Amino acid sequence: MADEFAKGMAVFSAAGLAWLTLAGWYRTPSFEGSGVQLVAPVEGVNTVYGELGVAIMDVMAWFAVFGALTFWVIIPAVEELRSAYAERSN
Numbered sequence: 001m002a003d004e005f006a007k008g009m010a011v012f013s014a015a016g017l018a019w020l021t022l023a024g025w026y027r028t029p030s031f032e033g034s035g036v037q038l039v040a041p042v043e044g045v046n047t048v049y050g051e052l053g054v055a056i057m058d059v060m061a062w063f064a065v066f067g068a069l070t071f072w073v074i075i076p077a078v079e080e081l082r083s084a085y086a087e088r089s090n
Contacts, residue, residue, distance in 0.1 A: 001076060008071030015064035022057035026050070 023038040026045060031037070042054050 001079075004071045004075050008068045011067035011071065012064050015060045015067060019057055019060040019064060022053055022060065026054055026057060 020038070026042050027040045028037045029035065029040055029043065045051055045054055
């Protein structure tokens with residue numbers, strides 16, 4: 001189970017870092033203002049690369065959540081169900 005935790009933490013950290021970097025580029029209008037940073041609406045993206053960056057940013061946010069939940073909750077639950085089913089069938 002320790003390797004599932006490590007894999008989940010790696011997915012969460014890598015995807016979170018990617019989201020944080022892209023959110024800093026596209027969702028921070030000003031570093032001097034008192035407004036919200038990293039969660040402000042995306043404005044002024046008018047290139048293909050900008051649109052691709054915003055799309056990857058959204059994908060990385062969901063990948064961080066679902067990737068970590070997969071390794072921390074779903075895989076251990078499936079393993080427990082398999083072992084319970086194998087124990088019950090004996």
